[in-house]
Amino acid sequence: MTQLVCPEFDEFEAALYGVQGRYVLRSRPQRDWRLKLIDLSGVAIMMGREGASTAYSGIGMPDCFNIFIPLSAQECTIVDGQAFDAQTVGWMAPDRMFHIIAERAASWVTVAISAPLVMHWVHTHADEFDATLLSNNLVCTGRRGVIALLTTIWRIVRVERDDPAQLRYPGAELAARTELVDLVFRAVLTIDEGAASIRQKPRHRQILSRALDLLNLMGETPIFVNDLCAAAEASERSVRNVFHRYLGMGPHRYLALYRMHAIRAALCNAAPGDTVSGICGRFGVWDFGRFAALYSAHFGVLPSQTLRARRASARA
Known part of the structure; x- marks a missing residue:
C-alpha cells in the first residue's frame, strides 16, 4: 500500500491514479490531503481525503475505467451536474472529461480497472452488459451492489495493512482482483428499478x-x-x-x-x-x-x- 500525506493539494493532484486533471480550491484548506493506493496489477483501489472544498475537472486515462464512491459529504457532492446522495455512484470511461464538485472537504474511494480487464469481463458477460458503459460517463442511483463492493474493499485494505505479503502471492492477487472487478460491475449494473442513469448533455x-x-x-x-x-x-x-x-x-x-x-x-x-x-x-x-x-x-x-x-x- 502506498500512503501519502500532502500538505498541499498539487502533490495530491499529481498522485491520483487513472485520471489526469486539475483541482480548483473553492475554500481555504482546512486539513492535509491524504491518499492511499493499493495496486493489484491492473486494478487499483484509491482512497482520498481532500483538504478543502474543491472543483475538480479531469479526464479518464486512455486505458482505464473508474468507479467513484463518496465516503463522506455525499449530499455535498456533484458529478457532471448531478447531485449525489447516499445512493449514488459515478462511472468514468477512458478519454471522457468529468467534473466533480465537493462543497466541503470530502473523502472518497475509487477503483480503477485497466481496459483489457474490462473487455475480458464484457466478453464473458455479454448477455447482461450495458455497452454504453464503454464510452460514456454515468451517474448511477442504486446501491444494492455497492455495499458488497465497499465491504470487499475494506477487507482488501485490512489484509494489505495487516499482512501485506498475502496479496503478493500471484494466486491471492488474482482472486482479489477478479472478485473486485466483478463487484464493480455488479454495483454499476444493478441500478434500482425506476432510477435513471444521467449523462452529460x-x-x-x-x-x-x-x-x-x-x-x-x-x-x-x-x-x-x-x-x-x-x-x-x-x-x-x-x-x-x-x-x-x-x-x-x-x-x-x-x-x-x-x-x-x-x-x-x-x-x-x-x-x-x-x-x-x-x-x-x-x-x-x-x-x-x-x-x-x-x-x-x-x-x-x-x-x-x-x-x-x-x-x-x-x-x-
Whole structure:
C-alpha cells in the first residue's frame, strides 16, 4: 500500500491514479490531503481525503475505467451536474472529461480497472452488459451492489495493512482482483428499478470542453468571460449556466480562482530574479494589494511567502 500525506493539494493532484486533471480550491484548506493506493496489477483501489472544498475537472486515462464512491459529504457532492446522495455512484470511461464538485472537504474511494480487464469481463458477460458503459460517463442511483463492493474493499485494505505479503502471492492477487472487478460491475449494473442513469448533455460537454481548453492553451495571457464565450461559441448566459451546473460557480469566479492557482504554480516554479509583482503582472493582476489579500485568504499564506518557500527549497 502506498500512503501519502500532502500538505498541499498539487502533490495530491499529481498522485491520483487513472485520471489526469486539475483541482480548483473553492475554500481555504482546512486539513492535509491524504491518499492511499493499493495496486493489484491492473486494478487499483484509491482512497482520498481532500483538504478543502474543491472543483475538480479531469479526464479518464486512455486505458482505464473508474468507479467513484463518496465516503463522506455525499449530499455535498456533484458529478457532471448531478447531485449525489447516499445512493449514488459515478462511472468514468477512458478519454471522457468529468467534473466533480465537493462543497466541503470530502473523502472518497475509487477503483480503477485497466481496459483489457474490462473487455475480458464484457466478453464473458455479454448477455447482461450495458455497452454504453464503454464510452460514456454515468451517474448511477442504486446501491444494492455497492455495499458488497465497499465491504470487499475494506477487507482488501485490512489484509494489505495487516499482512501485506498475502496479496503478493500471484494466486491471492488474482482472486482479489477478479472478485473486485466483478463487484464493480455488479454495483454499476444493478441500478434500482425506476432510477435513471444521467449523462452529460452533448452541448454542455462541448461548451465546457472548449472553454477549459482555451484556459489550458493561453498560459499567462489574461482571459475574460467573453473569451470563453467566443471559444465555446455560446452566449454568456449559456456559459454561465454550464459553469454553475458542472463546476459549482460562475465563469467570473472560476476565472479568478484559476488565475490564482496559475500564479501560485508560477511562484512555486519561479526562476532566479523573478519577483511576486512581476509574476502577477504577467497574469494581468493590476491591483496587487487586493490580490495578495485574496491569495492569503484562499491559500493561508501571502504570495511572497510562497516565493520565499520556493527559494528556500531550491537552496536546500
